[in-house]
Amino acid sequence: MSASERSIELTRIAAATADDKKATEPVALDVSERMPLADVFLVLSGSNERQVVAIAEAVEEALHAEGVKALRREGVREGRWALLDFNDVIVHVMHQEDRAYYELERLWKDCPVVELD
Template identity: 80%
Template sequence: MERLGWTLVSAGERALELTRLAAAAAEDKKGTELVALDVTSRMPLADVFLVVSGSNERQVVAIAEGIEESLLEHGAKASRREGVREGRWALLDFNDVIVHVMHQEDRAYYELERLWKDCPVVALD
């Protein structure tokens, strides 16, 4: 099956598990507006984008660090991390899952969900 010229493939079980663990860790640190998008069919580098909002710089840092700690406990270490210290837009790359923890103002400005609107939403139980 194809949509807009892309072959539809769904995220792997490990990616979905890591996404749910990251989402739970984000919620523990009071992260809001969590959205997970299955980008498998659009991006060869990852299966899922998880986007989370924080209301201020300290919270963005706390959310990002909480996610890293949680996933490390489950055997997943970020292969790349950017922007964590600045607390505006932290990017955590766990290979199959890329987590964007964004200050609310930056999230409203960049509108990542709009850029990836053709991707299916992953249910976060």
């Protein structure tokens, strides 16, 4: 089983919104076969705490406009690692330093990459 079309569509909307806020290094991974709780992980970077917050808030607003509300949001205020759980899509907006340290892509390296426009 692979990620649903709707999950991929929402991922691309989130990635485009993040790009508008100058997010860097976007990577979307289809985790549907490895994790029953989500279809896609979208990992993004911000260069400072304020940018991480701005990216996370913009993504949340854009997906809300698509009729999808975040079920959980963690770390947005701190601006180091914001996690937005939209059920099928989980968005990680990470400070560049934290992303280099945790290397989420390495942890999920066996998952297929979702192409972003």
